Amino acid sequence: MGAVLGLCSMASWVRGGGSVSGCCAPCLLSRCCPSGNNSTVTRLTYAFFLLLGVAVAGVMLMPGMEGQLKKIPGFCEGGTGSSIPGVEGRVNCDVLVGYKAVYRVCFGMAMFFLLFSLLMVKVRSSQDPRAALxxxxxxxxxxxxxxxxxxxFFISEGPFTTVWFYVGMAGAFCFILIQLVLLIDFAHSWNESWVEKMEEGNSRCWYAALLSVTTLNYVMSLVSVVLFYVYYTHSDGCTENKVFISINMLLCLGSSVLSILPHIQESQPRSGCCSPPW
Known part of the structure; x- marks a missing residue:
């Protein structure tokens, strides 16, 4: 999640034409960057914080780290996955300890950004004294x-892992939902832009581009579904995985069919650039 947010922030910085060349070394200690680039530098640096957190979480899952993590008091309490729902007695500490470390890294990053979000409540411009912070x-x-x-990392085990497990599940659901909305909006805007250009001139070229991109996305989706079945299911088990992958595939097919039905097409706004050429 952090990597996606970080890349989105970086993309926004690139699109805005920002530059960090005006940021000097003392900016680490105070605000000395040019005021015009404050927003750009801030977004880029917070994106770096998120990417760094993701990198550290990835390191926690690397082979060999479990030996160091087990030295932390409370990390191998009970020696099994008794604190995480659904894995009671199935996972030994050597496997579970990495996931517990990831939970704590994510908890630390979440608390850091929550703290600053609270500090910045009702800050509406860079003229606010808190904007310097x-x-x-x-x-x-x-x-x-x-x-x-x-x-x-020194929080006693207790109910921490279980509670943070459910918090992570809820946060992941909300994040995926928001990303789906943004992705659909992006695809719709992309289609509008290319259809508008197609109507302005050189229609065959833009029609071919739209058709090519559409075909490519469907092929990538099909390949992804096949890979899901290959790597996340087995012939003699993983029933839940098979069900969810199949439901997702059927929903994608259903929405694709519905989107091209004449009745659906007729209900779309007819502003001249809001409906696909097919």
Missing amino acids: HNGFWFFKFAAAAAITIGS
């Missing part, structure tokens, strides 16, 4: 993020 003091913010994340 938002756009600068990166060294101290990095130290705070690191301290919160490291401190989370």
Whole structure:
């Protein structure tokens, strides 16, 4: 999730034509960057924080890390997955300890961004005194993020892993839902733009481009479904995985068929660029 957000923020920075060349080294300690680039530098740096958190979480799952993580008090309590629903007695500590570490890294990053979101409540412009804290003091913010994340590793096991498991599930659901809405909006805007260009001139070229991109996306989706069946199911088990993959595939096919039905097409706005050429 952090990687996606980080890449989106970086894409926004590139699209906006921002530059970090005006940011000097003391910006780590205070706000000395040009005011015109504050927003760009801030988004880029927070994106870096997210990507760094994802990288650290990935390191926690690398082979060999479990030996170091098991030295932390409470990490191997009971030696099994008794604290995570659905894995009671099935997973030994060598496997589970990496996932517990990932939970704590994500908890630390979440608390860091929650803290700053609360500090920035009702900040509406860079003229607000608190905006200086938002756009600068990166060294101290990095130290705070690191301290919160490291401190989370010393939280006693208790119900922490179970509670954070459900928080993560709810957050992941909301994140995926938001990403789906943004993806659909992006695809709709992309289609509108290309159809508009097709109507302005060189219709065959833009029609071919639309058809090619549509075909490519369907092929990629089909390949993804096949890979899901290959890597996430087995012939003699994984019934739940098979059901969810199949339902998702059927929903995609159903929505594709519905989108090209004449009745659906007639109900679309007819502004001249809002309906696909087919």
